Amino acid sequence: MNEAKPVEVPSGPRDAIRDVAVRLFGKQGFSGTSMRDIANAVGVLPGSLYAHIASKEALLVDIVSDGIHRFIAAVEPMVGATGSPIERLRAMIVAHVEVVADNPERSLVVFHQWRFLGPDNLPLAIERRREYERCFISVIEQGMATGQFRADLNRRIAVLSILGALNWTPEWLSPDGQLKPHEVGELMAGTLLGGVLA
Amino acid sequence: MNEAKPVEVPSGPRDAIRDVAVRLFGKQGFSGTSMRDIANAVGVLPGSLYAHIASKEALLVDIVSDGIHRFIAAVEPMVGATGSPIERLRAMIVAHVEVVADNPERSLVVFHQWRFLGPDNLPLAIERRREYERCFISVIEQGMATGQFRADLNRRIAVLSILGALNWTPEWLSPDGQLKPHEVGELMAGTLLGGVLA
């Protein structure tokens, strides 16, 4: 009775492999992780992995594309939502931090390991990243258009600064910290929107 | 007459190897770069590299420790310098960006590839990174103590946001861009210190 569609916990061996790969790719990088590393962590012989996955790169493609999608899905709806650009940018920052907190290692893979995608999958991943960046660019330009954001801002530099701060969060953010992810997001939004000056 | 100590351009083969390794480690990561890749780029057979370097890891140790040192040397003097915390933090941000612009690929190695240092060299590298972070923490605390920085700031989050934005710069900063590195630094300082709100 308590199942039917349980919220998608690592049901099969396929998901177990994926979760292990996320952890190892995040910690040691794609090139620094061998299929034997993954097999050991899963508790299986290396060759047995190939009953569930097509290749090492297919594993990376899965992780990265699903990972980017989570960020886009969390942030994109707010681009055209109601409310002031300030409120929406703030909400986007919080949403981003929450996605990172949901699984920092996966975020590390998304932000750093996409370089190792092959020629077939790399262009699409790059385009998805651009799509994500455009969400922030769009809202910041809205804010500058309405005069709520400073007019002397270099919008490119502003976007890259905010995205840089956000993209770095998986490096230090712990889901088990004393601050809840939502609180961390609010604090970052306060710092990035208002600056540090009194 | 026009020599004596020419400014230290990649004199020997040793430096040529180092420069190539910086570029490849930055682009493909440490694990993703083989000694054969380096040898090919230098124009030499793989074994010949070992007449000049001790090992692949020794190459990484050189690059990372020298790289961190450049950041510390550029920023640390400003921690105890004269001037307001605002002016000093601004100068530190500009200095950081200028070090990145001097060689973005080296900065990528410093910020991402230190994980692959062995047990002998990793603790020291981590301590150096902490030392660098403490420079920023110190100045921000000075700014909050004098009341020039907002009192409702979470200093940990503020520092991590600023450092995150800075550490991400090698990902997009080009030394040949239309904005000079110094200008990019000033713009980032403006964004990070003052926020985006009007």
Added chain:
DNA sequence: GCCCCTAAAACAAACGTTCGTTATGATAAC
């Protein structure tokens, strides 16, 4: 009896590294 999954073993290729030798100039002795 079929089907999914695994173990076990093997594959070719690429890995970091070592080795003895050789080509190249410069320096010093005669």
Added chain:
DNA sequence: GTTATCATAACGAACGTTTGTTTTAGGGGC
């Protein structure tokens, strides 16, 4: 001005290991 000496730096081949992946065979659930 030739010759011997020496350091530099690269070669070419091989080392043992690890890489991603394939193949073959066997065991348990329906």
